Amino acid sequence: MPKGSFVGDVAKDLGLQLPEIRDRGIRVVSEGSTQYFSLHGKTGYLVTAERIDREQLCESVQQCVLRCELIVYGIQVEITDINDNAPSFKENELERRMSEATAPGSRFPLPEAHDPDSGRNSLQSYELSGDEHFSLAVQAGPGGDQRPELVLAKALDREEAAFHELVLRAMDGGDPARTGTARIRVTVLDANDNAPVFGQAEYTVRVPEDVPVGSVLVTVTATDADEGLNGHVKYSWKKIREKASNIFHLDSETGTTTLLQNLDFEEGDAYELEVQAQDGGGLFDTAKVTITISDINDNAPVISVRSALSDISEDAPSGTVVALLHVQDRDSGANGMVRCSLDGDVPFRLQSSHGTYYSVVTARELDREQVSEYNVTVRAADGGSPSLQSSAVLALRVLDVNDNAPVNLSHIRKVEFKLDDGELKGSRNPPFQ
Template sequence: DLGLQLTEIRDDGIHILDKGTTQYFALHGKTGHLMTAERIDREQLCERVQQCVLRCELIVEGQMQVYGIQVQITDINDNAPSFREAETELRMSETTAPGSRFPLPDAHDPDSGRNSLQSYELSGDEHFSLAVQAGPGGDQRPELVLAKALDREEAAFHELVLRAMDGGDPARTGTARIRVTVLDANDNAPVFSQAEYTVRVPEDVPVGSVLVTVTAIDADEGLNGHVKYSFKKITGKASQIFQLDAELGAITVLRSLDFEEGDSYELEVQAHDGGGSFDTAHVVITVTDVNDNAPVLTVSSRVNEISEDAP
């Protein structure tokens, strides 16, 4: 193209001078072809420049002639979209309203044009969908949309995969795992295992014995699921006889029972969690008789003497 003779090239009278610190190009001594001397990475040389041009000079020493050469570096799809972090955790309450949006990490692809980032996809479950907003610079910003109400008791975690794709042929993709932790709300009340507990005990049961243990289950966690027990309804007499363990729900006897004093007691027990929800159960304690009393003879007659001819 420059009209130079191959003899001048072979005599090393011509050489290439790069204007940068790295010598990217060289001259083939036999053919006069311009060759690459180093690997060229467009993304490293021109990260944010659409048109990447390298400039060098061909110098003919004998003639002191200098020719400028411009080499345009075109992009290939040699980079896949990538996320800064491979895994992201989001925390949201189970009472979060459907339609709420949460920003997701965006991907970066240093390639240009169609070879750069083009779209996002979300895979996971029916509770979430993906929305992509356009940023002020035309960039895409993915958002997680809550499509269906959460229930921590149904699923405490949700594992999603966010996929970023470029427009190359074939396309390259990058993925990030999204872990959604569902925070508990006090949306469950304690529930007793039985609506009514019935127990029969002999009157000579030892003091301190456990007569019955009531049990309530709360599906919430932490303070919302911590169940405590208390008497909701009990007579003054029964409160001196029976004791309820607030943590375990065990009803024990405080003093000796006496069938002759009372053969049946009805109590109401309440289970409540840390959020104020509660449930109530009925407890019936029946005292059975044992032979702990001897017969007592009562003489009511005032007659001290009886005539031998009394009818």
């Protein structure tokens, strides 16, 4: 959808009159730094403020929903997918090495295609074309994903054919369907009768989010009883998301996983990876690697002033709202629990509105003749140890009302007193009033 496209009639759906929208200054606030929607003041329509790319926003979520806020109302916009992406392989040219002694029925992992679309528009099936020696099997992964495997249907004979050329095709369910292909070249080798075997089926490790870059997080180990090239094991990621591949590095020779960049618990608290050990003849074993991130208190609370008055009448009743605040801490647990307070003895108090929203309201009557301006400091502190804090200052001017009558000073007369032998004597001229 291009910028400015119609999304919904907010004024109609919420029963608002168009003058209300203009007079009250109602506006739309999206979560995050990018504002994807705006409110058209003349029509009350919710329209797109930026181009929306579903695959960029919701890479692996079936239902893609963007949330935005009015001051009082919350809006959810569901982004409907279209089939604008074809399945694709990370590598279009693949090479597999296979022993001529491999028994028919043996299976070998093939790379999975990726299609960022969802539902029927996502990846649906695979096809293999080439020659009679090979067929295709598709297994269901733990998350319901399809995992293609190359199946040896007929015994190989290196002297008859040293190479086999195959084409793997991935298709989605769109109308019309989109496809992606990868060419596979199978090189036939001499016998290799033992596959690598991992020492354990699953490796689990927990690390704090402030672990230094370059740290070794976990090491996997697989053994192969064969000798030479057939017994040489190399490690690679069998299944890993692009984001995780930029964070973790797997050494193909040692099986050691090291940290490439700083972790952030708030961006991801756990990573489930699948590692593969493959020997020189193409036989393999897989193991699961789970890396769990522990939170540390590295985020201070953030105070956002959603609306605020700059002037208030001194006769405003107690409980008058002068500001609406949103307070959020990206940490979790006690590190993300926030306490809010106002500095100093001011005639205002904080009132919890809804969840992470707070209202600053008047606590008692104001008197402009005593204090004409206030700088109200709102402070937010989290429950971490040590606690992290942030603050925001609200500037408020008190407007005058006619609450004082004039005072007549013309009747005041001069009075003189003096002490005479310890007695107080006075003279009044004119008579004292």
